[in-house]
Amino acid sequence: MSKSVFYHAGCPVCVSAEHDIVNLIGANNVEVVHIGENRSRIAEAEGKGVKSVPALVTPAGHVLHINFGASMADVKG
Amino acid sequence: MSKSVFYHAGCPVCVSAEHDIVNLIGANNVEVVHIGENRSRIAEAEGKGVKSVPALVTPAGHVLHINFGASMADVKG
Numbered sequence: 001m002s003k004s005v006f007y008h009a010g011c012p013v014c015v016s017a018e019h020d021i022v023n024l025i026g027a028n029n030v031e032v033v034h035i036g037e038n039r040s041r042i043a044e045a046e047g048k049g050v051k052s053v054p055a056l057v058t059p060a061g062h063v064l065h066i067n068f069g070a071s072m073a074d075v076k077g
Numbered sequence: 078m079s080k081s082v083f084y085h086a087g088c089p090v091c092v093s094a095e096h097d098i099v100n101l102i103g104a105n106n107v108e109v110v111h112i113g114e115n116r117s118r119i120a121e122a123e124g125k126g127v128k129s130v131p132a133l134v135t136p137a138g139h140v141l142h143i144n145f146g147a148s149m150a151d152v153k154g
Contacts, residue, residue, distance in 0.1 A: 058100070064094060065144050068142075
């Protein structure tokens with residue numbers, strides 16, 4: 001199975017959701033990307049349809065926005 | 078591992094998220110509850126902190142609101 005990608009920006013809501021997602025689907029099945037630090041991947045996330053973080057993009061390309069930490073506009077600053 | 082519980086109300090956003098969650102964490106690891114049809118469990122969901130559907134409550138009791146289908150007020154009608 002290809003990996004899901006979990007995009008976050010280090011916010012408390014993001015960190016909590018990251019722990020939950022890693023526990024649920026397994027660390028080997030998800031790539032965790034901090035788009036606050038790795039800003040070159042902001043455009044990649046937006047291109048997949050990520051509107052806010054934290055968000056999980058499934059192997060099928062579906063975007064699951066989980067709770068709400070920050071909008072992409074907030075992340076871009 | 079105890080099961081997660083996925084609460085939904087049959088809306089298109091809910092059904093799509095349900096498929097994604099079941100694919101990610103496995104049907105054996107999640108109980109799917111349609112609180113539009115099984116209204117006796119609305120109070121249970123609210124008691125766990127569910128504010129909108131679809132939502133996944135983890136075995137640790139954390140609530141992950143996934144995308145947005147309907148508020149609990151909408152579900153209660």
